[in-house]
Amino acid sequence: MSASGPGTAIRLVDCAKTFPNGTRALQRTTLAMKGGETMVFLGPSGCGKTTLLRVIAGLEAPDPGGRVFFDDEDVTALPIERRNVGMVFQSYALFPNMNVEENIAYGLKVHGMPPAQRLKRVEEMLEMMQIGELRERRVTQLSGGQRQRVALARAIAVQPRVLLLDEPLTALDALLRERLRIELDVLLHSLGVTSAYVTHDQGEAMAIGDRVAVINQGALVQIGSPREIYYRPQSRFVADFIGTMNRVQGTVRDGALELPGGRIPWTQDAAGTIEVLFRPNDVHIVAENEAQLRGKVAQQFFLGDRTRLHVSGVADRVVVVETTEHGEFTPGQAICLRIDPDTLLRLRE
Amino acid sequence: MGRTRQFYLQLGFTLLVCAFLIVPVFMSIVAGLTENFFIGLKSGFTLRWIGVVWELYAPTIFRSMYIALATLAVTLVLGVPTAYVLAKRPGFLTRMIEEFLVLPVAIPGLAIALALILSYGGFRDFRTSWLFILVGHVLYTLPFMVRSVLAVLSSFDFRSLEESAASLGAGFWRRFFGIVVPNTRSGIIAGALTVVTLSIGEFNLTWMLHTPETMTLPVGLADSYASMRLEIGSAYTLVFFVMIIPLLIALQRYGTQRIKKAGHA
Numbered sequence: 001m002s003a004s005g006p007g008t009a010i011r012l013v014d015c016a017k018t019f020p021n022g023t024r025a026l027q028r029t030t031l032a033m034k035g036g037e038t039m040v041f042l043g044p045s046g047c048g049k050t051t052l053l054r055v056i057a058g059l060e061a062p063d064p065g066g067r068v069f070f071d072d073e074d075v076t077a078l079p080i081e082r083r084n085v086g087m088v089f090q091s092y093a094l095f096p097n098m099n100v101e102e103n104i105a106y107g108l109k110v111h112g113m114p115p116a117q118r119l120k121r122v123e124e125m126l127e128m129m130q131i132g133e134l135r136e137r138r139v140t141q142l143s144g145g146q147r148q149r150v151a152l153a154r155a156i157a158v159q160p161r162v163l164l165l166d167e168p169l170t171a172l173d174a175l176l177r178e179r180l181r182i183e184l185d186v187l188l189h190s191l192g193v194t195s196a197y198v199t200h201d202q203g204e205a206m207a208i209g210d211r212v213a214v215i216n217q218g219a220l221v222q223i224g225s226p227r228e229i230y231y232r233p234q235s236r237f238v239a240d241f242i243g244t245m246n247r248v249q250g251t252v253r254d255g256a257l258e259l260p261g262g263r264i265p266w267t268q269d270a271a272g273t274i275e276v277l278f279r280p281n282d283v284h285i286v287a288e289n290e291a292q293l294r295g296k297v298a299q300q301f302f303l304g305d306r307t308r309l310h311v312s313g314v315a316d317r318v319v320v321v322e323t324t325e326h327g328e329f330t331p332g333q334a335i336c337l338r339i340d341p342d343t344l345l346r347l348r349e
Numbered sequence: 350m351g352r353t354r355q356f357y358l359q360l361g362f363t364l365l366v367c368a369f370l371i372v373p374v375f376m377s378i379v380a381g382l383t384e385n386f387f388i389g390l391k392s393g394f395t396l397r398w399i400g401v402v403w404e405l406y407a408p409t410i411f412r413s414m415y416i417a418l419a420t421l422a423v424t425l426v427l428g429v430p431t432a433y434v435l436a437k438r439p440g441f442l443t444r445m446i447e448e449f450l451v452l453p454v455a456i457p458g459l460a461i462a463l464a465l466i467l468s469y470g471g472f473r474d475f476r477t478s479w480l481f482i483l484v485g486h487v488l489y490t491l492p493f494m495v496r497s498v499l500a501v502l503s504s505f506d507f508r509s510l511e512e513s514a515a516s517l518g519a520g521f522w523r524r525f526f527g528i529v530v531p532n533t534r535s536g537i538i539a540g541a542l543t544v545v546t547l548s549i550g551e552f553n554l555t556w557m558l559h560t561p562e563t564m565t566l567p568v569g570l571a572d573s574y575a576s577m578r579l580e581i582g583s584a585y586t587l588v589f590f591v592m593i594i595p596l597l598i599a600l601q602r603y604g605t606q607r608i609k610k611a612g613h614a
Contacts (some may be wrong), residue, residue, distance in 0.1 A: 081520055095528060096505070158518065
């Protein structure tokens with residue numbers, strides 16, 4: 001057992017995975033995670049993110065040529081039981097033949113920890129996860145949220161070098177998911193353990209990840225901080241997969257981008273007809289005299305903390321605008337908009 | 350709520366069917382305990398016939414018991430790992446193996462016995478030992494053990510359990526005996542009860558495979574029916590009931606417990 005210090009760095013070198021039936025679940029991937037970092041693997045279902053996690057865990061061997069390193073140690077040939085990883089499964093995979101305490105103690109027992117020490121560690125875990133009162137319960141008697149805590153406690157108890165979480169919140173209802181997301185983020189950072197977190201939920205990825213690795217069709221398409229991924233997507237897939245993105249056609253002429261609804265100053269290079277992207281919350285509703293663009297409200301959706309508007313007449317298609325203003329909007333109403341030119345985005349591809 | 354006439358009609362019919370099935374059993378028990386069945390109950394009750402059965406057939410009773418236990422041991426050792434492998438690697442080959450395993454249930458016992466005699470009858474010591482019967486019983490009961498364990502293994506995600514045990518450092522044997530077997534217990538117990546029950550009552554195969562030195566209880570029953578007084582045959586049947594009924598009750602109770610448990614999960 002290694003102490004949870006600065007955390008273990010993980011490196012994947014040329015790791016691909018082809019299943020016996022010929023399916024290429026993972027393209028050749030090279031990836032580095034810093035010690036103590038939480039990296040979220042985000043992508044639609046079946047994109048290969050779970051396969052990637054299983055390669056790190058040692059549940060799947062990469063195709064020949066692939067290498068997995070924990071710090072400087074080549075662990076490619078080590079089976080999962082000798083990698084000292086902690087794993088939390090989507091189904092939690094708690095042992096039904098044991099109660100909560102025995103589940104948490106299982107890994108410690110396997111590692112040969114003496115009973116007195118084991119008991120102390122189990123108590124620490126119960127306290128840390130605030131599940132002391134569940135100690136004697138059978139795991140079949142626990143709620144989803146409680147199971148999740150036990151699964152985490154069990155994985156953390158052995159002080160793993162790496163914590164691997166496979167959609168740990170997906171099985172829970174929305175409200176609980178939101179709450180546990182925050183708790184989990186605090187927990188992972190206070191432990192300082194290197195964590196790989198798989199999810200298809202972009203909200204979760206943004207909230208938890210130090211860095212987010214977006215995966216599509218078995219390939220790593222972009223890796224960066226949540227902000228980079230959100231505001232600087234490098235491909236159409238990332239732009240469309242994460243949040244809502246407006247995509248409009250305009251013409252660059254005389255230092256301005258001309259759209260059907262008006263002109264925005266243009267400072268980037270490029271000329272002629274181009275496609276630009278921007279986020280709904282980067283569009284501001286302004287007074288008549290400050291307007292760059294004019295349009296009409298087509299529809300409004302009140303979302304509680306903000307209002308989402310579909311605005312027509314601004315561009316070649318409906319533009320989505322989000323505002324935190326409290327005012328009511330009515331369909332057909334004229335609206336004046338302004339976009340900071342720096343937030344306009346062009347894709348290189 | 351008052352009970353309708355239909356209810357009483359249904360109850361009456363059910364009782365009639367039950368009686369039709371139970372009366373012969375009851376008659377048989379009575380026959381084994383009466384002094385003289387042709388004279389009837391007025392000849393008096395006696396345990397004499399049971400004593401005679403004990404004198405004549407005690408070895409068959411013990412033989413049936415240890416063959417059943419040996420069958421159980423072999424089916425546990427072969428059947429549980431087989432079910433595990435079948436559940437773990439679902440594919441064309443494992444499907445084929447599963448089908449082949451079930452074949453002995455469909456083939457008449459006599460045919461299996463004949464095949465065994467044709468193949469191995471030449472090995473005299475083997476042919477005349479109880480192990481020959483054991484082989485037949487294992488062939489016949491193994492599918493029941495495999496199926497029972499397989500059913501439980503398919504009812505929960507044991508792969509994830511194994512993977513999480515592995516992530517906590519447990520090697521294969523530790524996972525198998527610490528996680529897979531305990532969580533498959535209900536299937537193993539139900540399978541074990543079925544195997545013992547079937548082995549104790551097995552006649553077809555055993556009748557072909559046995560020698561006078563390796564006679565089992567059911568074969569002994571046939572022997573007594575053919576050549577002894579009716580009372581002795583009936584008393585012998587009574588002994589068989591005493592052995593088999595607790596097993597059947599256990600099987601029944603265990604079966605319903607499993608259904609209840611599955612309902613909760």
